[in-house]
Amino acid sequence: MTAATDSLAKPVPQAMSLRGRLPRIVGRFAVWLTLALLLVVGTIMSPVFLTPSNLLNVLGQSSIVGIAAIGTTYVGLLGGVDVSNGAVLTAAAVAAAAVMQGRDGAILPALAVAIVLGALVGFLNGLLIARWRVNPLILTLGVGAAILGATELYTGGTDLGNVATGFTDALGGRIGAVPILGLVFLALAALGILIQRTTAFGSRLYLVGANPRAAALSGVQVNAVIIGAYVASGITASLAGLAFLARSGPPSDFTGMGLEFQVLAAIVLGGTTFAGGIGGIGGTVAGALALALSFNLVNIIGLGTGGQLIVQGAVIVGIAALYSLVRPRQ
Amino acid sequence: MTSLAAAPTSAWARVYGRLERSPIWFVAAGLLLAGTVGVSDFASGENISNLLRQGAALGIVSVGQTVVLLAGGIDLSVGSLMSLVVVVSSVIMNGRPEMIGPAVAVCLLIGLAVGAFNGAMIVTTRIYPLLQTFGMLSILQGVVFVLTDRTVGAAPPEFQQLSYGSIGPLPTPALLLAAVIMVGWLLMRVTPFGRYVYAVGGSAENARRAGVRTRSVTVAVYILSALLATVAGLVVAAQLGTGYTLAGSGFMIDSIVAVVIGGTALSGGRGGVGGTIAGVIVLVVIGNLLNLLAIPAFVQQIVNGLIVVGVVALYGLAELRRRAQ
Numbered sequence: 001m002t003a004a005t006d007s008l009a010k011p012v013p014q015a016m017s018l019r020g021r022l023p024r025i026v027g028r029f030a031v032w033l034t035l036a037l038l039l040v041v042g043t044i045m046s047p048v049f050l051t052p053s054n055l056l057n058v059l060g061q062s063s064i065v066g067i068a069a070i071g072t073t074y075v076g077l078l079g080g081v082d083v084s085n086g087a088v089l090t091a092a093a094v095a096a097a098a099v100m101q102g103r104d105g106a107i108l109p110a111l112a113v114a115i116v117l118g119a120l121v122g123f124l125n126g127l128l129i130a131r132w133r134v135n136p137l138i139l140t141l142g143v144g145a146a147i148l149g150a151t152e153l154y155t156g157g158t159d160l161g162n163v164a165t166g167f168t169d170a171l172g173g174r175i176g177a178v179p180i181l182g183l184v185f186l187a188l189a190a191l192g193i194l195i196q197r198t199t200a201f202g203s204r205l206y207l208v209g210a211n212p213r214a215a216a217l218s219g220v221q222v223n224a225v226i227i228g229a230y231v232a233s234g235i236t237a238s239l240a241g242l243a244f245l246a247r248s249g250p251p252s253d254f255t256g257m258g259l260e261f262q263v264l265a266a267i268v269l270g271g272t273t274f275a276g277g278i279g280g281i282g283g284t285v286a287g288a289l290a291l292a293l294s295f296n297l298v299n300i301i302g303l304g305t306g307g308q309l310i311v312q313g314a315v316i317v318g319i320a321a322l323y324s325l326v327r328p329r330q
Numbered sequence: 331m332t333s334l335a336a337a338p339t340s341a342w343a344r345v346y347g348r349l350e351r352s353p354i355w356f357v358a359a360g361l362l363l364a365g366t367v368g369v370s371d372f373a374s375g376e377n378i379s380n381l382l383r384q385g386a387a388l389g390i391v392s393v394g395q396t397v398v399l400l401a402g403g404i405d406l407s408v409g410s411l412m413s414l415v416v417v418v419s420s421v422i423m424n425g426r427p428e429m430i431g432p433a434v435a436v437c438l439l440i441g442l443a444v445g446a447f448n449g450a451m452i453v454t455t456r457i458y459p460l461l462q463t464f465g466m467l468s469i470l471q472g473v474v475f476v477l478t479d480r481t482v483g484a485a486p487p488e489f490q491q492l493s494y495g496s497i498g499p500l501p502t503p504a505l506l507l508a509a510v511i512m513v514g515w516l517l518m519r520v521t522p523f524g525r526y527v528y529a530v531g532g533s534a535e536n537a538r539r540a541g542v543r544t545r546s547v548t549v550a551v552y553i554l555s556a557l558l559a560t561v562a563g564l565v566v567a568a569q570l571g572t573g574y575t576l577a578g579s580g581f582m583i584d585s586i587v588a589v590v591i592g593g594t595a596l597s598g599g600r601g602g603v604g605g606t607i608a609g610v611i612v613l614v615v616i617g618n619l620l621n622l623l624a625i626p627a628f629v630q631q632i633v634n635g636l637i638v639v640g641v642v643a644l645y646g647l648a649e650l651r652r653r654a655q
Binding site: 128133137138141143145152303306307310313314315317322324325 | 583632
């Protein structure tokens with residue numbers, strides 16, 4: 001692994017003073033410390049928290065947000081943002097259910113339709129952002145709104161289509177006590193990390209994220225990298241939609257709404273904080289797990305949705321502020 | 331716009347120059363014209379009064395969002411702050427007119443605290459404004475749900491005058507919006523504070539070197555945004571008459587969209603309150619026209635989404651052209 005592909009390859013100037021190394025250290029361990037802290041606090045607060053069955057449930061609960069966050073981490077590495085993933089997730093789940101219509105034979109076409117849908121939306125986002133320098137936040141907000149509207153127009157606001165039993169059996173169940181979707185999430189994350197660490201695309205993500213102009217001057221096809229990242233984000237959003245389908249059945253209408261924020265929270269928690277060129281999928285996995293753990297803790301305490309939102313917000317502000325404090329000053 | 335370019339000679343040239351720089355006014359004018367000509371009830375006095383009432387809250391919160399974006403920030407927390415204000419004010423008033431004063435005071439204090447906290451965090455930790463205000467969005471909506479899981483409280487009829495009353499022929503909320511626009515416009519165009527905001531948004535480092543107290547300016551814009559969101563929340567509370575927990579949820583996205591299609595750059599330093607007003611007019615009139623034509627809500631959502639994509643793409647292209655020159 002060269003310095004450029006190292007997961008924290010923001011060029012650190014001069015000698016490695018403690019001040020210089022601090023960002024690396026915090027960036028690498030903050031989310032794991034959070035995770036450990038949550039485990040300790042949870043264990044103190046509830047006897048059922050640190051049981052294998054509860055922790056495996058949390059893994060299953062983190063899978064939808066976690067899967068969507070894999071591709072969107074690539075976007076975050078570029079300093080971009082994709083909030084259309086919640087809408088893509090919903091649209092992909094609706095489209096897959098509509099194609100399946102309860103038939104096991106139609107599972108593969110349904111998967112293909114969902115993934116192509118996600119890839120297309122990602123391509124459109126990436127193209128506009130790379131070629132026309134459209135602001136990613138506003139663009140993906142608009143694209144997300146249009147997709148959700150189109151999805152509801154198509155379904156007429158009711159859940160349409162049926163999930164094939166073969167699909168639910170294959171993905172919705174458990175192997176032993178382990179939720180299959182949790183395993184799928186970890187496997188996809190491993191694939192994502194592999195791409196990030198070993199492929200040219202992976203190292204170019206860090207180069208373009210850290211300094212697009214320098215990357216362009218050294219011959220990197222910057223636009224292709226940007227489009228690739230958004231396509232990856234669209235594809236993992238549609239995969240998350242399929243996971244949603246296996247877990248909860250066809251979404252009625254706006255189920256995707258709000259998930260994009262949890263995805264963003266998981267990514268930021270993991271240390272990919274829009275600085276460009278800093279972070280990676282490993283942190284995102286820990287971020288998704290930490291987020292699911294904190295929601296679990298809130299539920300155990302009995303605070304419900306309100307508590308979840310407060311914890312989510314406090315965690316984002318706290319962690320992001322911490323990362324910012326130790327970010328090297330220009 | 332910071333560049334007070336060479337003063338055009340005739341009034342017509344000045345108007346034309348303004349339109350060329352802010353194409354959103356063409357869109358707004360086109361929509362108003364199309365509505366008047368093509369949709370029978372559009373230009374009726376009742377509908378125009380409706381438009382003004384519906385647009386007031388969005389207009390007020392968007393003025394605050396404009397100032398934040400001009401300073402190079404963004405405020406995602408305005409919508410859930412509005413929800414909190416609607417719930418808290420409705421609960422405090424609970425139908426009693428004598429509690430209007432305390433309710434308004436408490437809400438303004440909440441707004442002040444939220445804005446000050448956002449601003450202070452951003453200047454002290456250098457956290458990205460997007461993440462700070464997104465976290466705040468989540469926290470405030472969480473507080474709403476901890477307070478109540480259903481619609482609570484009531485606004486007394488006296489308070490509802492804030493949305494449904496009229497002063498002379500003009501709806502009260504429209505007058506309130508006009509006052510906010512006037513103050514916002516004067517603040518940005520006449521006072522040193524306005525110049526500082528543009529300077530900080532253009533380049534915080536250059537502004538600092540020029541002696542601008544950039545941290546104070548940053549804190550001030552978030553306080554301003556939160557206070558205006560509080561006022562907008564009070565207008566919504568008056569309109570609904572009760573404390574609905576998700577009353578403000580659409581306003582975050584709508585306010586940012588109004589500001590951006592109004593020509594204020596997300597990167598800060600360019601744009602202004604005037605363009606935002608056109609952006610608000612476009613959003614409100616489109617919603618109203620689609621309603622009058624009985625077009626379902628999700629088609630409206632598609633249209634809104636496509637408008638956003640189209641307009642930001644146009645601005646992106648214009649930016650590319652500007653850089654190429």
